[in-house]
Amino acid sequence: MDGTAKILKFELQDVLRSKWMILYALFFLLLTEGLFRFGGNQSKVILSLMNIVLIIIPLVSIVFGTMYLYHSREFIELLLSQPIERKKIFWGVYSGLAIPLSAGFVLGVSIPSLMYGIHTSQEAGMMGMLIVAGVFLTFIFVALSFSISIRYEDRLKGLGLSILLWFFFAIMYDGIVLILIYTFGDYPLEKAMIGVSLLNPIDIARTLLLLQFDISALMGYTGAVFHKFFAGWTGMIISVVFLMLWVGIPLFSGQRIFNRKDF
Amino acid sequence: MKDNFGIRLTGFVLLLIFCFGVSQGYSKDLHVKPDGTMRSIKQALLLSNNGDRIIIYAGRYTEGNIIVDKSVSLIGKDNPVIDGEGKGEIFTVTANDVIIDGLIIQNAGISYVQENAGIRLKEIERCIIRNNKLIRNFFAIYLAKSSDCLIENNEIQSAGTTESSSGNGIHLWSCRKITIKDNTITGHRDGIYFEFVKEGNIIGNVSEHNLRYGLHFMFSDSCMYSKNIFRDNSAGVAVMYTKSVTMTGNTFEHNWGPSSYGILLKDISDSEITKNVFIGNSTGLYIEGSIRMKIKNNEFIRNGWAIKLMANSYANIFSENNFIGNSFDVATNSRSNFSTFQGNYWSAYSGYDLDRDGVGDVPFRPVTLFSIITQQQPASLILLRSFFISILDVAEKMIPVLTPETLMDTKPMMRRIL
């Protein structure tokens, strides 16, 4: 077995037993169950879940990731003294956190959904996309948390930056976009808007979900660029590619720093 | 021998015609076959009298424009094809009480000066057009100044690409008491077109993939359309300048585009829209200059804008509708509102029901701040469902500054109305 896989195996044993991890999965389980029970119809459940996915997953992933890496520091030192390449340790630790976090979310959401028969309903596609978006956001924000906590020794600073980054992407960014729209409203903005939204992983995930939930509204927009982007597969393919970049770039930059870092 | 027999038969038929002349009340069957004694419909028409049946057998008939000026029944056996070969009109019916049944009528010529049709009914009464298949005609069925006709169970299809090179599926101009029932129409300019029609009934038709409207309806009072499906038409359905229309049990589905509507209502009054389903349209119901409309028991599901209500409309009542998963429930263009919303179910409602009477304790405001933002800056649509936008919307709901203060549902239902 490859070194990464070995570390991943033990990370999983560790993380899956963590009470935070269990709480996280339970949170989604109870929330989804509750929404189905009291929420009325399935569309409503999925739309409520969407807000949670876009806000909570990035927050938990980035905070949990930052703390976890600081916490594992001495263990990583021990691993580093073993004959394994640094790269493999990094990937092992990363996937050892991102995979169980995603799994917690996926299981927590899908068990009640399946019990309420989502897979046979019209909303199956929406739910599928929601899960894909949630998993992407987990991988992205754990990657971001790693690239922060590897860069900064000071734990408070690292944690502060993580939360700030979350706040920026989750809330501030769209505010800035709205201001830009009003400022440059006289110019054709479509292309720029699509570009701008691809620079924020939460916005990309949201766009991906809009393609499922709100395609009728998006098709009501006049601009041709929007149409081209949202109709058919173009938008989906571009969004997924950018989400992958958003996983890859922080991860590879994190790994580069990890390779050179002094422990 | 055979030919001899044919001649004799023809002679016999002529004799019969001669003997009985134009006697009313007696009717006979004429048989048109590609390999028979009577090989053309025109010939049969020539030999027929009012009340006769002309049976047309399988085969391809290319006879140019066929004028039906006698009250006969044209009945197809085993799908005979009447081909206009892209030149001019095919059937022009100028007599009352004509029945056209079971024919395949195709290729009425595209023209920019003449509205060539597969079947044209011209100033007549009591005709029945049914069970026909009309393929690639400029106009398929065209009724002008006619009344008491039935258009039933026809399959009408065309493959129009531009609005100007394509005519309407079923076109009515200045007619009375026409029933259009169980037809399917695709690929025309307008699926069904009504202008100056009184007391028309449109029932159980499917009109989809047309280039403009699934149903285009103007100056046509006291009409009713029910249980139709209008789907994927590039502009949806337009109902304009009319009063006393009843629209019930129809489905408006998947009409996508910036100017595409489940229904566009313009200057409509005293009409009813009930028990319809609006699903996945860019705009479900667009209402402009309309008064005293009763909009009740409809389903608005996953539309971009369920309702766009322009402020020049008033005294409309929206009740017991379900609004589920729409990007925007109601949008308007003004802070004033003169219509009433009451007792609807809104999936976006997040209020509570402490007294458990099934009615939410706080009113619901379906017009969001964001719907106003997108009106001012359409590009902001890309921020749909952003958390930041939700914050703005919640703030606006607490203290309405830009949204119409009186546009609210004071009795929002807690559960979907069944």
Added chain:
Amino acid sequence: MIRIVGLEKSFKKLEVLKGVHFEIKPGTITAIIGPNGSGKSTIIKTILGLVKPDKGEIFVKEQKLNGGSSYKKAIGYMPQSARFPENLKLDELIGMIKDLRHNPADCDEELFTQFELEKEFLKPVRTLSGGTRQKVNAYIAFMFNPDILILDEPTAGLDPISSSFLKDKILQEKENGKTIILTSHIMSELEELSEKIVFLLDGKICFEGSADLLRINTGEDKLERSIAQIMKGHA
């Protein structure tokens, strides 16, 4: 066995090592000593590849370190303290380390028996005391019969009995021809174990030689005093 040439390292603006040279012969015990912040840990971590030097070269078994990790097969490391993944049990932790070293058949289980780690085997690591963790660290360091042992404050936190077990183990491994590097603040331990002392002060070696030589050089008969003497001289 280990050769360090011109090693320099700064952390941001702080210069920790300012050109360190020394060599460690096979089958010897070398103690790196010096006051806090003199660069002891940095040297150890550099040898282990945990810290990347700014300048200078390190050779382990005549192989220059260049970012590879395979040379660590020959090294057993006992860190000063270690936190392990909280939710693993001790047996899983041991299992993991063995797994990372490809489960050799001939693991040295002597310390495991002596430290009576059996009792703790099925407990989650987070419930172990500091002393027990230290024992685990020692056990892991010796487990794979490495040619080189690097022990950072090996006896700190151990009870006297365990401490003497460990010291015996160190001496025994030296007899077996192993090369041992350790740091310590405990003078008696240094006197007991080390043949050679490398004295670091302000990022430089200010003395290198046997404990006896150090005493002779400084004219003190106690090692502790000799060391104090050197430090005063520098101050």
